[in-house]
Amino acid sequence: MFEVSIQAPLGEFNLDASFRSESMVTALSGPSGSGKSSIVAAIGGLVKPKRGKIAVNGHTLFDSDARLAVPPHKRGMRIVFQESRLFPHFTVAQNLMFGRWLAGKKRDAQFDEVVALLGIEPLLSRRPRKLSGGERQRVAIGRALLADPQALLLDEPLASLDAARKEEIIPYLTRLVLSAKIPVLYVSHANDEIERLAQTVVKIDGGRVTEIKKH
């Protein structure tokens, strides 16, 4: 599902990471500053590695030898950022509809399904600043799911939440990961519950892959 082999300067050291995972859910784990988020950004196309190759689901997104770099908005990689990054000028419903709106799609059964899965029905008409941290993260996940993802990249979605908010969102994440129909890359710096659900765990330290575990 994920095939990554990239080199890029990263702070004081170099990112030089290669891994391959055929699992539906892959966890990327390691301490802060180890290069996890840079790998996610490279897969999404937000940063361009110096050398290497990235393929997801059999589609090559980046290949320095072939001078290929698919523009970020055409990759279909949907990132859920740590700090949710909802659009403050839209309501929750408008945020959820953003991807479908760009694709010219209307509200449909899938919309209702995702809203139900994440339990965000009561929030639809609210503005992001009126939401709690956990609610925001659920909406951000919904927004990514509704934008026809080729893959879902969850970049430490729990990191900015306190313990109570984490408890609130974990059941939803578990449900999501267990029923994943698209490749999911889950990034965490702690050995947390969601990570344990992944079929493959890639450990990163100092910009390098130190271990690949398969469950």
Added chain:
Amino acid sequence: MTTSVLRAFRDSGTPGWTLVTILVAVIVVSPIAALIAIASEGSGDLWPQLAAYVLPSAATNTIVLLVGVGVLASVIGVGTAWLVATADFPGRKFFDWALLLPLAIPTYILAYVYLDIVHPLGPIQSSLRWLFGLSNPQALNFFEVRSMGGVIFLLGFVLYPYVYLAARASFLMQSATALEAARMLGAGRFETLFRVALPLARPAIVVGVTLALLEALNDIGATEFLGVRTLTIAIYSTWLNRSSLPGAAQISLFMLAIVTLLFLMERWARRHQRFSGIGKRTQPPAPVELHGGKAFAAFAICALPLAIGFLVPFAYLANQAVRKFATGGVSPMIWRETFNTLLYAGVATFATLMIGLAVAYTLRTDKSGFASPASRIASIGYAIPGTVLAVGLLWPLAAFDNSIDALFRQWFGIPTGLIVSGSGAALVLAYTIRFLAMSINGLEAGYAKISENIDHAARSLGERSFGTLRKIHLPMLRPALGGAAILVFVDCMKELPATLMLRPFGVETLATHVYAEAVRGTYEDGSIAAILIVLAGLIPIVMLARVSRPAITPSTISS
């Protein structure tokens, strides 16, 4: 009521400072009060004429001008900011700061240069005729710069940096996280711009446009040289040619109404919109690399406003000044004018900084709650067009001068004459009122960086209020004072409308010299004065470019 006010005063930290700030606010609004008083006296038989013939066309011209400049400055400012903030193309790093350069060219100098450049006998039309082998100067039906379109074009190309600066900051920092999110959800560059970036940057852009429009409203040179009769021109000519202060005051009040309208529209356009803190982002997202035709187009889009707003006029002035210098040398007048300019600007800068310091210090120590509204009132001068301010000051100053004169004649038998108006003190007062906001804001920002614990420490060691200010704050505020001093000084040097009306009789500054040469049509004679003003104007821009540099470097990990 009275007792509660008194009690609030007694309980406040340092009531003396608060009183000073309130006094400053009163002085700042006094020209407006004077305008109302003079205008209500009535201008006799002049008013029907003003109302019938002058005001309608002047008001229409002003509004058309504001709308035109607003649209043009927005398109240029937002367009270039978007390119520089989100795309990578040849010259991007240079344009990032260079696009600010037109700020160094006052509107009257820009108009002055272009009138000569596009003149039938000027370089553009001459070379075109040469190119096409024409000999008759009237053979080319060239774009007439002496028109409303011409004024809008020139002001738009020289005032866009206000919008550029605001939009760029918003695209780079405030909305950067949201822009990345939009791209990750499949939005292309144009969808990201129109559906996310622009709505999020709107409050910032509106502030930038308002500043640009205040400048346009303040302009007296460009509109006059290019023959567009705006309200500013109407005020000036009513005062100068009809010698009617009440008439000028009436038009001034009308103009203040337009300024108020502008601010109401600004408020409306920014309603419910506070989008700061969408996400923490210290580095802007990686720009999109442009290649080939797109890269060239981006280069051209950024190069055009820079060329029209700065490079062409600067090169022209430099060339004219060098030629003038080589043929006739520097006229002795220019030394005198430079001295006058430096003197008035220097004294005004000192006064502005001292008053700004008193206000900023009061804001820090005040507990009565009066200092904050008073300081906001003291800051409104930047919104009062120079001509309006001058009309509002003329009458109270003359009254003051006359009563002093009468007093001295009566008691000592010595006439003092126009002691304030005649000495240039009036000019210093006008500069101070107009540019006080810059000094207050700058020093307030400087104060924000000094911990209040330092004040407590000084006071607990027995230092008094003034001692804390002088021995502790002043040295620590040095960078803020320096920054504010340069901004105020350069703006004083460039100021034209109030200078024209309030300078002592027979005194010329660099700005009034350029104006006089332009009115006479002897452009090359004003070039040295003009280039001196522009060179001074470059200083704060270099400073600004250095301050904003951290935000400028892109954060590609590939680079």
